[in-house]
Every structure is written in C-alpha cells, then in structure tokens.
Amino acid sequence: MIEFKNVVKQYPNGFRAVDNLNLLVHEGEICVLIGPSGCGKTTSMRMINRLIDISSGEILINGQPNTELPAEELRRQIGYAIQQIGLLPHMTISDNIAIVPRLLKWDEDRIRTRVDELLDLVGLDPDISRDKFPRQLSGGQQQRVGVARALGADPPIMLMDEPFGAVDPITREVLQAEFLQIQERVGKTIIFVTHDIDEAIKMGDRIAIMRDGHLVQYDTPDTILAHPNNRFVRDFVGTDRTLKRLGLIRIKNLMDASPPTCTLDSTVEEAKQCFVDYGAKSVFIVDKDDGTLKGWVDKEELKTNTSLLDAMYEAHWVDIAVRQDATAREALSAMVARGFRVTPVVDRHGKLVGTITLKALQDLVSYDPTSTATTEAVSNVG
Amino acid sequence: MTAAFGFFFLPLLEIKPNRLASGITVNLFEIEGDLRYIALFLLALIALAISFQEKRLQRGWTLVALGNLLIFLTLLLPANAATDLLDGAASLFEEGTRFSNPRIFTSSAIAFGLLGGYIVLFGGLRDLVAEKVNSGVRLFASAIGVIFVLIALFNGSFDIYSILVEFSQRGETLGQRFIEHFVFVLVSLAAGLIIGIALGLWAARDERMEDIILYAVGIIQTIPSLALFGVLLVPLARLGDQSFVNVFQFFIVTLIIGLVVLFFVSRIQGTLPESLRPWAIIIAFVMLFIPVALFTILAITFGFKTVLNVFLDPALSQTLTLVFAGYVLAVLVFWLDRRLDEKRSIRRLRYVRYGLTALATVGFIGLLFSGASQIIGSRQLADISVRNLGVSGIGTAPAIIALTLYSLLPLVRNTYAGLKNVDPAIIDSGRGMGMTPAQIFFEIELPLAVPIIMAGIRNAGISLVGIAAVASIIGAGALGDFILLGVNTTSVDLILLGAIPAIVLAVMLDAILQMLERLFTSPGIRREA
Numbered sequence: 001m002i003e004f005k006n007v008v009k010q011y012p013n014g015f016r017a018v019d020n021l022n023l024l025v026h027e028g029e030i031c032v033l034i035g036p037s038g039c040g041k042t043t044s045m046r047m048i049n050r051l052i053d054i055s056s057g058e059i060l061i062n063g064q065p066n067t068e069l070p071a072e073e074l075r076r077q078i079g080y081a082i083q084q085i086g087l088l089p090h091m092t093i094s095d096n097i098a099i100v101p102r103l104l105k106w107d108e109d110r111i112r113t114r115v116d117e118l119l120d121l122v123g124l125d126p127d128i129s130r131d132k133f134p135r136q137l138s139g140g141q142q143q144r145v146g147v148a149r150a151l152g153a154d155p156p157i158m159l160m161d162e163p164f165g166a167v168d169p170i171t172r173e174v175l176q177a178e179f180l181q182i183q184e185r186v187g188k189t190i191i192f193v194t195h196d197i198d199e200a201i202k203m204g205d206r207i208a209i210m211r212d213g214h215l216v217q218y219d220t221p222d223t224i225l226a227h228p229n230n231r232f233v234r235d236f237v238g239t240d241r242t243l244k245r246l247g248l249i250r251i252k253n254l255m256d257a258s259p260p261t262c263t264l265d266s267t268v269e270e271a272k273q274c275f276v277d278y279g280a281k282s283v284f285i286v287d288k289d290d291g292t293l294k295g296w297v298d299k300e301e302l303k304t305n306t307s308l309l310d311a312m313y314e315a316h317w318v319d320i321a322v323r324q325d326a327t328a329r330e331a332l333s334a335m336v337a338r339g340f341r342v343t344p345v346v347d348r349h350g351k352l353v354g355t356i357t358l359k360a361l362q363d364l365v366s367y368d369p370t371s372t373a374t375t376e377a378v379s380n381v382g
Numbered sequence: 383m384t385a386a387f388g389f390f391f392l393p394l395l396e397i398k399p400n401r402l403a404s405g406i407t408v409n410l411f412e413i414e415g416d417l418r419y420i421a422l423f424l425l426a427l428i429a430l431a432i433s434f435q436e437k438r439l440q441r442g443w444t445l446v447a448l449g450n451l452l453i454f455l456t457l458l459l460p461a462n463a464a465t466d467l468l469d470g471a472a473s474l475f476e477e478g479t480r481f482s483n484p485r486i487f488t489s490s491a492i493a494f495g496l497l498g499g500y501i502v503l504f505g506g507l508r509d510l511v512a513e514k515v516n517s518g519v520r521l522f523a524s525a526i527g528v529i530f531v532l533i534a535l536f537n538g539s540f541d542i543y544s545i546l547v548e549f550s551q552r553g554e555t556l557g558q559r560f561i562e563h564f565v566f567v568l569v570s571l572a573a574g575l576i577i578g579i580a581l582g583l584w585a586a587r588d589e590r591m592e593d594i595i596l597y598a599v600g601i602i603q604t605i606p607s608l609a610l611f612g613v614l615l616v617p618l619a620r621l622g623d624q625s626f627v628n629v630f631q632f633f634i635v636t637l638i639i640g641l642v643v644l645f646f647v648s649r650i651q652g653t654l655p656e657s658l659r660p661w662a663i664i665i666a667f668v669m670l671f672i673p674v675a676l677f678t679i680l681a682i683t684f685g686f687k688t689v690l691n692v693f694l695d696p697a698l699s700q701t702l703t704l705v706f707a708g709y710v711l712a713v714l715v716f717w718l719d720r721r722l723d724e725k726r727s728i729r730r731l732r733y734v735r736y737g738l739t740a741l742a743t744v745g746f747i748g749l750l751f752s753g754a755s756q757i758i759g760s761r762q763l764a765d766i767s768v769r770n771l772g773v774s775g776i777g778t779a780p781a782i783i784a785l786t787l788y789s790l791l792p793l794v795r796n797t798y799a800g801l802k803n804v805d806p807a808i809i810d811s812g813r814g815m816g817m818t819p820a821q822i823f824f825e826i827e828l829p830l831a832v833p834i835i836m837a838g839i840r841n842a843g844i845s846l847v848g849i850a851a852v853a854s855i856i857g858a859g860a861l862g863d864f865i866l867l868g869v870n871t872t873s874v875d876l877i878l879l880g881a882i883p884a885i886v887l888a889v890m891l892d893a894i895l896q897m898l899e900r901l902f903t904s905p906g907i908r909r910e911a
C-alpha cells in the first residue's frame with residue numbers, strides 16, 4: 001500500500017511539478033498515473049523511491065514514511081523499470097537481472113536460480129539468453145529483460161515508467177497481455193506511468209489522471225470512462241470513450257443466459273409455445289445432443305410453414321453468433337455489421353449459452369446513473 | 383617502377399673516409415659479385431607471379447615471398463659487398479685523404495629497395511585478404527622478412543654499416559637513454575592519468591567547470607614545448623634553491639589558507655551579489671592552486687627520479703623484472719578467467735589473480751621506497767634541498783612537468799567524453815535500482831567509458847614518446863640526445879639511432895595499451911563483432 005499525503009514538489013524557480021497530491025494505491029493493484037506531458041506523473045512516481053526529493057508532505061509505504069530508510073536501501077526494495085530500459089550494455093543478461101539481488105548480497109546459487117526463474121517468467125529461454133549481451137536482443141526482448149530485472153529481488157512494489165513505450169504497437173500489445181498474466185501470478189503493487197489512455201484502460205486497476213501537478217480524477221477505468229469528473233478528463237479519455245468502455249466488458253457478464261431455444265426435432269407447436277413463453281420475436285434452434293447453434297426461426301415464418309425445418313434460417317454459428325469471451329465492443333461491432341438487434345452468444349465449441357441485445361449494450365453505456373447493469377457487469381470482469 | 387628504378391640506379395652505398403668528410407657513392411652495377419645473378423633470380427620470381435595472374439592465392443603467396451626476399455636482400459647483399467668496398471677503400475680516394483674510421487653508409491637506393499619490397503609485399507597481402515586467409519597467418523607472412531633481418535642483425539651480418547658501428551660504440555648509453563625515454567613517458571603518463579581523469583571527471587560533473595577545464599588543457603597543448611621549458615626554467619630553478627623543510631612549511635601554510643578561503647567562500651556564496659559569485663570561486667581556486675601545483679611538481683619530479691632509479695639500479699631492476707612478471711601473470715590469469723567465465727565455469731581463478739596483483743603491488747611499492755631512499759641517501763631532513771629531490775631549472779624536472787602537461791589534453795578530453803557519453807537512462811536505472819554513487823561510477827560509468835579513456839591513453843602515450851625526444855634540448859637525456867647530436871654533426875646514422883628505438887617504443891607502447899584496452903572492455907560494448 002502506497003499513500004501520498006499532501007505531497008508537493010516545488011523547484012527552486014518556484015515551479016510546482018506536483019501540487020498537494022493525495023493518493024492511495026491499494027495492495028496488489030496496478031495504479032496507472034496518466035496525464036499530458038508535464039502533469040507531474042513521472043515526478044510523482046520518482047518521489048516514491050526518492051529519485052526526486054519531496055518538498056513537503058509525505059509518502060507512506062505500508063504505513064511507514066519512505067524517508068525512514070536510506071534512499072539506496074529503499075530503492076532496492078522497489079522494482080524499477082523505465083521506457084529506455086537502461087540495461088547495462090557491458091553486462092550479460094543474467095548479470096543485469098542479478099543487479100539488485102547482488103546489491104542485497106544474495107548468495108550466488110540463489111541468484112542463479114532466481115535469474116533463470118525470471119527469464120522463464122518473462123518468456124525468454126534461460127539457456128539461450130542468459131549469457132547474451134543486451135545489444136544481441138531485440139527491442140521487445142530487452143523490454144522483457146527490463147521487467148525481469150525490476151522483479152529481480154521480488155520487491156512488493158514496482159515502479160514502471162512507460163515500460164513498454166520503446167517497442168512497436170504489436171509487440172506492445174503482446175507485452176501488455178503477458179505482463180497482466182505475470183501480475184496475476186505475482187500480485188505486486190504497481191505504479192504504472194503512461195501517456196497512452198488505451199494502455200491505462202487495459203493495464204490499470206485504477207487510473208489517476210493528473211494535470212498541472214494536481215490529481216483530477218482517481219477511479220477504476222470504467223468509472224472514469226462512464227463518469228468523467230470534468231471536461232478535461234472527458235477530452236483526455238477521448239470522444240470514443242463509450243466504445244472504450246465497451247472494450248472493458250466481456251459478453252458473458254452481460255448476456256441473458258436463458259435464450260429462447262428449440263431443438264432441431266421440435267414440432268411447430270412446441271416452437272410456437274416457445275415464442276409465447278419467452279415473448280421473443282426469434283427463437284434459436286440448437287442441436288439436441290451437444291447444444292450447438294444451428295440457426296433461428298422468426299415468428300412470422302411459423303405461420304406459413306408446417307415444418308420447423310422449413311421455417312428456420314440455417315446458418316453456421318461462426319457467422320451469426322458472438323463468443324462469450326468477446327468484449328462488448330466486439331459484440332457491438334458484429335451486431336452493427338450484421339444488422340441484428342439480438343445476437344446469440346456461444347462458447348468455444350459453438351454451444352448456445354445466451355443472447356445479447358443491442359439495447360443491453362446501449363443501456364450499459366448510456367449515462368443513466370440508475371443503470372445497475374454497468375456496475376454489475378464490470379464487477380464481474382476478471 | 384620508381385622503386386625499382388631507384389634501387390638499380392641511385393647510389394646504394396656511400397663510403398666516407400671519416401665521419402665528417404663527404405664520401406663516394408656506389409650503385410648496384412658498380413659492385414662486384416653475385417648481385418647480378420640474384421637480380422635475375424628476382425626477375426624470374428616476378429615472372430612467376432605474373433604467370434599466376436588468374437590464380438589469386440598463388441599470386442598472393444608468390445608476391446609475399448618476393449617482397450620478404452627483397453626486404454631481406456636489400457639489406458643483406460650490400461653488406462656483403464660493403465666489406466670488399468671497405469678493404470679497397472684506400473684506392474678509391476685521392477692520395478693524402480685522411481683515414482680515421484672509414485664508414486659505410488646506407489644510401490638512398492636501399493630505401494627504394496625497401497620501399498619496393500614493401501609495395502610487392504602489400505600487393506601480395508591484398509590478394510591474401512581477398513582470398514580470406516587467416517589474419518594471424520597474414521601477420522606472420524608479412525613479418526618474415528623483418529624476422530630474417532633481425533636474425534641477420536644479431537648474427538652480425540650488418541655490422542659493417544655505420545649505424546651499427548655507432549651502435550656498438552654507444553650501445554650501453556643507448557640502452558640507458560632508452561630506459562630514460564621509457565620512464566619519461568611512463569611517469570608523465572601515470573601522473574597525467576591521475577590528474578587527467580580527475581579533471582575529466584570534474585568537467586563531466588560540474589557544468590560551471592566544464593568549459594574552463596577543457597579550454598585550459600587545450601591551451602596547454604598549443605604552447606610550443608620549447609616555450610613551456612622556458613617558462614618553467616626560472617620558477618623551477620628558484621624552487622630548487624629552497625630547502626625542503628621551507629618548501630614543505632610553505633606548502634602547508636598555503637594549503638590551509640586555500641582551504642579556509644574555499645570553505646569561507648562556499649559558505650558566504652548565497653549572500654554575495656550575483657555578479658561577485660564567480661569571482662569568489664575563482665579567487666578560492668587560485669589560492670588552492672598554489673599548494674596543489676607545488677605538490678604536483680614535487681611529486682612528479684621526485685616520482686620520476688625514483689622510478690628511473692628503480693629501472694637503472696641493477697639490484698632494483700632485477701626485482702622490477704619480477705614485479706613486472708607478476709603483473710603480466712595476473713593479466714594472463716584475468717584473461718583466462720574471462721575466457722572460462724564466458725563458458726560459465728567457476729570464478730575461482732579470481733583469487734589467484736587478486737593474490738598475484740597484491741604481491742606484485744607490494745613488491746612495486748617496496749621498490750619505489752627503496753628507490754626513493756637511495757635518492758635521499760643519508761641526508762638529514764634539514765639538509766635536504768628541493769634540488770636533491772630532482773627539481774632544477776633545466777634537466778629532468780621541467781621536462782617531466784611539461785610532458786605531464788602535454789598528456790593532459792587527450793586524457794582529460796577522452797575521460798570527459800567517455801563519461802558524458804554514458805546514456806543517462808542507464809545511470810537512472812542504476813540509481814533506481816539502489817546503486818550508490820560510487821557503485822554507479824565504478825560499475826556503470828567507468829566500464830562504459832573505458833574504451834574512450836584507453837584511446838586517450840594510447841593517444842597521449844604515443845605523442846609523449848615524440849615530445850620526450852625534444853626534452854633533450856634542456857638536458858633531460860633520453861633518446862633525443864642522439865638525435866640532437868646527429869643533427870649537430872649532420873650524422874644521419876646518429877639521428878636514426880635515436881629515432882628507431884623511439885619508433886619501436888611508440889609502436890610497442892601502443893600495442894600493449896591496445897591489448898589492455900581489449901582486455902578491459904566488455905564484449906558487450908566492443909566496437910566490432
């Protein structure tokens with residue numbers, strides 16, 4: 001847990017880089033500091049491990065002021081990864097990762113095991129990369145080593161200043177996803193500085209938006225997207241924040257899990273009864289044995305046809321359904337493209353598990369504070 | 383073509399009745415003997431090389447062989463002929479010519495012969511490079527001629543040449559002058575290294591001093607060495623007259639005053655008006671400069687005398703050989719350690735290396751002490767004058783001080799550049815991981831700056847070998863003595879006798895420093911590979 005209490009950073013020329021910052025970062029969470037350049041986000045981060053001195057106020061780490069330990073000792077207990085990576089070019093990869101453990105005087109055997117473990121964790125083969133020098137690695141690999149080095153002595157807290165900033169967008173996406181997986185396992189308390197709102201939404205458990213040294217809003221990504229405090233936040237998160245919000249939500253948390261269903265061998269009568277029961281305009285047809293989606297039938301069609309098979313629109317599930325682990329944003333995209341108001345939701349094998357309506361998506365992102373769907377759906381993300 | 387023409391038709395040898403009188407020259411065809419047949423043989427080799435026109439590898443080897451042969455024969459054959467020439471010398475000159483030590487001088491044709499030999503050799507080497515012959519093999523192939531020349535040299539085949547006559551007469555002095563020269567370079571380089579790295583570090587760290595320091599060392603470099611000697615003459619002579627105790631008292635007093643002023647100035651800095659602040663600092667530095675310069679002058683001069691003594695004293699120089707061997711061994715172990723470590727083997731050898739280095743260092747310090755005590759001898763402290771420590775207006779003191787000053791530019795500039803070159807992000811990440819300032823300097827900045835600093839050391843070392851030769855003008859000894867004497871008596875041989883060892887010294891120094899540079903540069907930041 002990291003707590004900023006009335007923290008001020010004022011330079012001799014009177015400029016206040018950080019002005020009276022109060023912020024509470026919870027244990028095991030990723031807190032993203034974001035804002036336009038010069039907003040004080042990096043300064044705030046660097047005050048935690050005292051790379052920059054605080055002018056007034058204090059920062060508490062697990063309740064203890066961070067000025068209690070000598071600065072060097074404090075820093076050895078806090079992981080540190082930066083955009084430029086800063087690997088030492090004259091040391092091998094294993095020596096780079098071993099820097100903090102060596103500073104902490106671990107014994108060599110323990111260090112060797114730890115290095116291999118970390119290389120594995122970040123997806124590098126220890127046998128291949130251990131003795132290489134940084135310049136022999138690609139940019140993405142170097143970033144991975146940077147993360148591994150920050151994790152070196154297993155610090156409870158990590159400071160990351162645009163740690164994936166120096167690679168191409170595709171590699172960045174991969175690294176972000178991998179890092180989230182790692183975080184799931186290690187559960188560090190992380191201060192993550194970025195200027196990329198998409199990265200913030202993706203990585204952050206909470207986002208702290210800063211401007212001119214002030215904290216403008218500190219909330220979960222969804223709350224920030226749904227209820228921006230003011231015009232600045234609204235502009236900063238972008239005009240497509242509705243879509244960005246949808247990108248945060250998985251369909252399985254949003255769908256109606258009891259879809260109107262008939263099996264392939266149902267009679268027309270049974271199907272009619274189904275329309276009555278569900279009050280729906282369409283009923284989905286599934287395979288009797290494995291529940292795979294086979295097509296759907298509209299109410300009007302049943303009036304003219306005597307057989308369900310004649311009345312139904314047959315289609316492969318890939319073409320008409322969305323997967324339950326897709327994001328709401330992807331579902332919306334599919335529905336807009338196909339012109340559906342209701343879309344079936346399937347699992348990986350094509351088994352029908354629910355339906356999602358366009359209205360549900362609209363309700364989700366409409367700014368009606370009484371809408372409960374939002375919080376419920378979001379609280380299930382994970 | 384020019385080389386061949388020169389070799390065949392320009393004077394090959396010159397015979398002089400004595401060292402000063404002008405002589406008679408002889409060219410290739412005027413010499414009796416087998417030379418013509420050998421020339422034919424060489425021509426046949428050329429023809430052979432041409433016949434391999436299409437096969438580059440064979441042509442390359444033939445040309446290399448031919449080049450080596452040319453180099454060797456150009457020196458050897460005239461020497462054989464010269465013996466006959468010297469025997470019949472009397473008949474060549476007019477009656478009544480005074481003979482004392484008639485000499486055989488190598489003449490311009492020899493130079494052309496060597497030039498031709500090297501042109502052919504390098505032509506062949508180019509073919510071998512194109513055929514991707516191993517560089518070690520190539521190096522050996524290109525050195526064969528020189529090796530044979532050296533063998534013949536030690537065998538006495540060239541003793542007839544005047545330069546070797548001079549050598550046999552002055553060999554012992556030459557050895558001593560060579561050592562003097564070496565010690566000049568060594569001590570000034572060591573002193574320059576300490577001062578230069580300190581100044582370079584200061585310039586890299588302190589923005590206010592950056593320009594001042596870099597300009598200052600740049601200006602020193604532009605002062606002609608003779609002028610520098612002149613400037614140093616009077617103050618050093620005056621200093622030499624003082625007794626050591628007086629100078630030491632003066633040193634302590636000025637040092638205390640300087641420190642007090644510096645402390646005082648740094649305290650009141652904040653209260654001074656903006657315009658006065660730089661002046662206050664400058665005054666403090668000037669006050670400190672006096673004791674620091676005094677100390678430096680005494681330390682360098684005395685250090686030089688001591689080291690020279692260690693080299694020249696028979697007993698001490700024997701121990702020195704042992705110490706040197708210890709260091710070489712330590713470096714070898716270090717290299718071995720590196721090699722093994724790359725294959726992830728244990729690092730036990732480290733202790734052997736530390737042990738050897740410690741032993742050699744203890745030995746070296748002991749040597750310095752005994753060298754120093756020999757200089758002071760049995761004098762009482764009160765009787766020691768500064769001159770006893772080696773400080774005087776002319777001679778070694780101004781020379782070694784000037785050399786140290788001249789070494790500063792490359793050392794300061796390269797240290798500064800090396801440290802400034804280190805990526806700030808790397809230093810930031812080191813700081814962020816909890817390295818102390820000392821750890822950042824020794825484990826990040828210094829290793830990364832080593833290649834550039836070493837380049838500065840090489841640069842300084844080579845130029846010092848050249849400048850040290852000038853120091854003879856003020857009676858400092860060293861190889862310049864021969865060159866000066868040669869210039870004064872228009873004796874090319876004497877000039878060569880001074881110049882060739884100096885060149886050898888420079889090349890050797892560069893090779894050793896280059897080796898050390900490679901050794902201390904991490905493979906992760908090496909330029910090639």
